[in-house]
């Protein structure tokens with residue numbers, strides 16, 4: 001009796017459930033899971049003579065990774081991703097904090113100002129910066145007119161970090177803003193009541209309580225800056241090789257798909273490790289936007 | 290309270306939000322070591338007054354003195370007062386020990402000293418052994434105790450409490466009322482307590498301020514306020530009472546007054562009333578008596594409308610010819626008259642509280658003008 005009833009209930013929910021999850025599930029399988037398996041698979045295969053893949057299993061692609069040149073690329077990628085995260089944080093926190101303090105009408109305007117650039121292609125926006133910063137660009141013209149030394153900013157690592165901070169900042173602002181808005185203002189009054197100055201209130205109450213936002217934002221900036229290649233292409237002028245560039249080069253220039261796949265797997269592993277650290281330290285995936 | 294030393298003085302304090310005056314020109318002395326309660330209905334400005342003392346709200350006018358020091362513009366972290374918030378406001382990322390130690394750490398006290406004080410105060414609020422607990426793992430009553438300990442450990446001159454028991458169930462409330470009163474007597478710290486529960490105010494306080502619409506209607510001990518309300522609002526607000534509007538027809542030499550109402554007249558005592566003045570006369574239900582014969586000095590006729598038995602007490606409603614209902618409560622066998630009887634109401638004249646009306650009228654005018 002009991003069992004029959006249960007089965008009937010399951011059937012009743014099964015079809016609507018499938019209808020809800022099914023399309024997304026199919027989409028994920030077709031465009032996420034299968035390509036991923038394919039990439040992992042070809043990373044263990046041999047490169048064809050004129051590009052393409054020869055289906056002979058080998059570990060050569062991974063053995064090639066263990067090479068000081070690539071090690072340097074990885075380290076540089078890590079360094080730039082870390083710097084990007086740090087500077088995004090330094091810029092975003094005060095911004096998110098101010099955002100939570102302004103009146104409602106201004107808040108939506110500020111939000112809009114963050115979101116609008118997203119609707120314009122990132123390449124276009126970055127090229128806009130290139131135009132401004134370039135050696136004979138308007139900024140330097142202005143500086144020389146004012147009698148100041150011209151900036152030699154373009155095509156350096158600093159320019160790459162700038163481009164990355166600029167591109168990924170919204171991912172930092174939004175989670176921080178969310179956790180600051182969740183902050184109960186009576187807690188700040190309580191701190192002040194107990195003798196804490198504004199600075200101490202910030203350090204002892206606000207900062208620790210908004211840490212989930214900082215954490216989530218940092219992860220969301222760190223991961224894409226590890227893999228992004230077009231920013232270093234544009235802002236670094238191709239002078240700086242990052243992990244993303246390496247992968248792109250292996251696939252498109254060297255036409256060595258198995259090697260590119262191996263580097264992709266390396267990047268995925270990096271990402272998984274970072275995510276693992278995040279959840280281990282108590283981070284909540286729901287904090288992500 | 291042998292010698293009364295004001296520890297807090299509010300000097301012509303006014304608070305406005307835009308055009309809305311929330312606290313009107315309040316003058317108030319709170320004495321050292323007393324349990325002072327601000328009582329009033331919702332929205333009358335109690336919290337605002339308390340927050341101005343704590344320093345969370347700026348004054349629109351006037352000044353506040355703490356031990357004769359002008360603290361009107363002093364930020365909260367410099368004032369030697371501490372607050373117990375209604376919502377507890379415990380720091381969710383700190384355990385009980387760290388919450389309680391927060392203020393002491395700000396004072397840069399030594400670790401051992403902090404440990405000693407925190408242990409002692411947790412003992413006092415019966416929370417020893419809870420040091421490592423996080424606020425999210427505690428019940429409402431326990432959180433409330435942590436909040437009280439966190440404030441008291443700083444040994445403030447004054448402890449401000451804004452409806453600290455509001456979120457607790459009735460039984461716990463009663464228990465915490467006793468504990469709080471105990472703590473206050475034990476430590477001798479001045480408590481300024483905000484509540485809208487009159488029973489709580491009457492049982493706990495040394496003095497009560499009845500607040501209405503941004504002003505203190507009356508400040509006094511529970512007994513004074515209950516027995517001699519100064520305004521109609523206070524008479525209505527504290528306990529139950531029957532309020533009559535009357536005209537002073539005669540002021541006799543022995544201080545007694547003859548009052549004439551729309552239906553009937555009565556005798557009362559009162560100082561400072563003039564002939565032909567319109568006054569309010571207030572009488573508590575437990576003082577009202579009724580008889581079948583007129584009683585000397587009184588002539589108020591009515592009809593018994595309803596009896597309600599509440600335990601050993603019987604509550605009677607008597608309707609006057611103009612429709613006003615008079616409440617009476619007594620022991621069942623005292624002077625019971627069946628429903629429908631025509632009775633004469635009377636009471637001992639010194640139980641009547643006579644109040645001026647002009648003050649109220651004035652406020653009505655001001656309100657209408659705004």
Ligand SMILES: Nc1ncnc2c1ncn2[C@@H]1O[C@H](COP(=O)(O)OP(=O)(O)OP(=O)(O)O)[C@@H](O)[C@H]1O
Nearest residue numbers: 306309311329330331332333334335336337338485
């Ligand atoms: N920040 C504010 N801005 C504008 N008006 C306010 C503000 N805070 C309080 N008020 C108004 O001031 C009045 C008094 O508020 P207050 O919080 O002091 O009342 P209360 O006596 O504590 O009431 P309750 O018993 O409900 O807590 C209310 O009418 C309220 O709407």
Ligand SMILES: [Mg+2]
Nearest residue numbers: 335336337451
């Ligand atoms: Mg309040």
